[in-house]
Amino acid sequence: MTQVKSISPAGCHPLQVPCEDCPIRYRAVCATCEPSELTALEGSKYYRRYEAGQVIGLAGERMDFVASVVSGVAGLSQTMEDGRTQMVGLLLPSDFLGRPGRDRSPYDVTALSELLLCCFRRRPFEGLLHSSPRVAARLLDMTLDELDAARDWLLLLGRKSAREKIASFLTILARREAVLRQSLPTGGTVVDLPLGREAMADYLGLTLETVSRQISALRREGVIALEGSRRVVIPDFHRLAAESGDDSDGGLPC
Amino acid sequence: MTQVKSISPAGCHPLQVPCEDCPIRYRAVCATCEPSELTALEGSKYYRRYEAGQVIGLAGERMDFVASVVSGVAGLSQTMEDGRTQMVGLLLPSDFLGRPGRDRSPYDVTALSELLLCCFRRRPFEGLLHSSPRVAARLLDMTLDELDAARDWLLLLGRKSAREKIASFLTILARREAVLRQSLPTGGTVVDLPLGREAMADYLGLTLETVSRQISALRREGVIALEGSRRVVIPDFHRLAAESGDDSDGGLPC
DNA sequence: CGATGAGTTGAGAGCAATCAAGATGGGTGG
DNA sequence: CCACCCATCTTGATTGCTCTCAACTCATCG
Secondary structure, three states, rough: OOOOOOOOOOOOOOOOOOOOHHHOOOOOOOOOOOHHHHOOOOOOOHEEEOOOEEEOOOOOOOOOEEEEEEEOOOEEEEEEEOOOEEEEEEOOOOOOEEEOOOEEOOEEEOOOOOEEEEEHHHHHHHHHHHHHHHHHHHHHHHHHHHHHHHHHHHHHHOOHHHHHHHHHHHHHHHHHHHHHHOOHHHHHHHEEEEOOOHHHHHHHOOHHHHHHHHHHHHHHHOOOOOOOOEEEEEEEEHHHHHHHOOOOOOOOOO | OOOOOOOOOEEEEOOOOOOOOOOOOOOOOOHHHHHHHHHHHHHHHEEEEEEEEEEEEOOOOOOOOEEEEEOOOEEEEEEEEEEEEEEEEEEEOOOOOOOOOOEOOOEEEOOOEEEEEEEEEEEHHHHHHHHHHHHHHHHHHHHHHHHHHHHHHHHHHHHOOEEEEHHHHHHHHHHHHHHHOOOOOOOEEEEEOOHHHHHHHHHHOHHHHHHHHHHHHHHHHOOEEEEEOOOEEEEEEHHHHHHHHOOOOOOHHH
């Protein structure tokens, strides 16, 4: 990543990281691959880099690849005629982008931060999916996890107050942070928001003003502290979790 | 179904319909099965019948089977400590219930109408999933469809007005109705609501009073007509679709 | 015929959206 | 180094939609 700095805005990345050295090797679709399968993937894979805000694909357009998010955050969103927008997918490192068997996405796909994708050309990937039950099973499992996440999201959008929505979102981010660090989200957790206020509003079904107001309210009451507008400190994780409206004590990631 | 009328409320149904005669033979998980696979399924399948309102399983409980909905409607829902409820899944005939690899559902599962399930014991089914790529691929495809539906639902909950939510819901039902009848939803479509007002409210993230009010408003304005409280007549499908806020003319099911 | 459950309708309150100014902060160029 | 600019974020005042609480209607059923 030193001398290769992005040839073109959305250009193919000449860099070829061996799968063995990949940071998401054991969490992405390829997690359960055996050496032979990994070789097959390695042959059809290439990298793409995007800048924050850049459009990866618009609804209805063809996408000739599927991909794993290596680093950064991507968003899927739907927009109504009058401009109302709702985010419908948030893809973090190791998440899978694209649908095998359909070459056009019904959603707009956007890079929400600087983003690195490990892309696979459709045909070879679908071939692998067909020939390797291990990969197919892994993708099914990931899709089921995504469906469960979407269902929690339905509860959030349908029934939670603005304050609970913000608390829930921060809780989700804190948990993911903790999973990555292999630590528990307890005292003094720091979360860097990968989204601006407007993107958060699109995620939570709110306006950006309401997002800002609720964050300010949580700050005033000491539930969170801010370092700049995009870094949140959580002095007491359980207190925040209690604000999210989720059942139980809002326990640990497991 | 004449002399067998439900031995016990949730009893196993002694009736064994041959898969060949099954009304959902070509739409359910088994759609792409070959004769040998069908025989395997046939061996581990059994029927369960539920009455409207009956609980199939509560969140966190074990479910020792997965199933296809043969007829009727089932709902998945999540409830918060204070009682707020959000439906997070609506399973219609041919839809799949349960998650292979997890034996307890994080959601409450309820029969919303009289319901007939074609159940498979977990182990044999997971074995088939492992040995038959065809079945695994079918389940993946169905899961991806469900994920897409959940994403449309996110837009509905996050950004649509009460009126648009009702119109969207009726549109969805009318389309499904049309798919079953192989006809287009145009003039004089009749939709039987499989849900009462409260269940609709839980689906749409509203209160039952608001559901009732919005339905009344659409009726007053001639967008729909009612025959009793659970039968809706749609004189002009495009007019209804226009109220749903979805893009385009709200065209055909395809 | 009362009793029950489901649905409808009304009046009022509350929460988030909208409209409208300010504040902050990072980057650029003089 | 400072002044300026622009995007992003914050805060305020008001409106409006949906929820809440409450009464009423209607059909069904013992």
